[in-house]
Amino acid sequence: MAAWVEGRVIERIQWTDTLFSLRVDAQLLPYQAGQFTKLALERGEKRIQRAYSFVNPPSSPYHEFYLVEIPDGELTPSLGSLTVGDTLLVQSLASGFLTLDEIPAGRDLWLLSTGTAIGPFLSILAAGQAEQRFDNLVLVHGVRKGEELSYQPLIGELKARLGERLHYVPFVSRELWPDAMAGRIPAAIDSGALQERVGLSFSPEHSQVLICGNPEMVKATQLSLIEQGLAKNLRRTPGQISSENYW
Template sequence: MTPDGNSVEAPVLPKTVTAETVVDVRHWTDELFSFRLTRPASFRFRSGEFVMLGLMGEGKPLLRAYSIASPSWDDGLDFFSIKVPDGPLTSRLQHIKEGDTILLGKKPTGTLVLDALKPGKRLYMLSTGTGIAPFASLIREPDAYEKFDQIILTHTCRHVVDLGYGRQLVDSVEQDPLVGELVGGKLTYYATTTREDFPTKGRITDLIENGRIFADLGIAPLNPEEDRVMICGSMAMLQDTKSIVEDLGFEEGSNAKPGDFVVEKAFVD
């Protein structure tokens, strides 16, 4: 109702989105937060995909691409986001609370899916910042452990506190009722920082090129014959890491033609 007693019509949603309810919000740092939404019964996706997400703004939806951080079998939908003070969407989204409504696109998509990779022995999931979100989905996907002997999840952030989301995520996987028994030592978590002292410090690209990551983990360097790579992070990280693996002979894959590595190019504002 308006102040003069007249009724206000609810905005009409486009057919491409549904209105979902926020069921949980957690603020990890002053710059990072995660939240969980209800999942429509008809919503289907492959672990690792992203979807359009947003809020109504001035009579029309304001939507951005967000990787789904929950696995395909989960009955809810999880997301992990940065807080951008002047971001068109995140400046508002960071203030959501339980019970609020979020717009959810109906058509998830993306290249960070197991189907886009050829069979291999070892799977690297290379992430920076909130780029860990699609891997939060994939490390809880049973197929990942059936297709690969070892999964190495790397997460690089500026500060130690920024690693909290990923660290708790990995700690919880072995206790997961669906994939806990499948993990069986197959999952390795490799965290690094770039601006604060930490046992492992440096950009993941530098640690790959100087061999530090392989020495730390006691494994052979990247090899397209048996290794597969998924990459998600900042634009600079994507470009640099893609160049490294291509120089090593890795071929980029897609949904239409599986390859040795895949890159996610969708970003939040």
């Protein structure tokens, strides 16, 4: 059974009323960009635990998690009230297959996310190996409101480092927002609006696509990509679509 270790909150970033990040100091086993671990709090005899992706690249001296507080959620309201110096439990062994070593070769790496699921893609981009394996890196982030387009400073640093090879495409579905696409990711793939904005099309030869977040978005996006001629990437039958559901 995986061991739990104590972690200490060393920094907190509040992005909106409900979105926040925790930087945690904890002695964890080595992990890869794109993986997740579990965070837990003890409530009486009970340990309430949930999965959270690392936002930081594995070389960071801290572990960072990006969370949304679910109003009636069992764990996130308590994680949301942690402040610097507070402790929590962290599973020392990470898991997950949304990692570059699971992804076949390609030219264009598409990273499609909703909400807090941009986290593992920021880790992958910050880690620096993606740019060695792919010519084009496309980071797509779908949110309800413009203020939820978190991590702009880090995205700015990535743009500065990667230049035109990084295509950042925000989607805002519930209001008009400057420079963002309106609506939802799969609809924009179906219409070709996403491909037009980026200047790249989907093809089995060139594309590798990672999808992460809302399970309904994951399902709809998989179907849209299959319509574009791509196939799921399975260990036995390599393809172009890899995904992770957040719930």
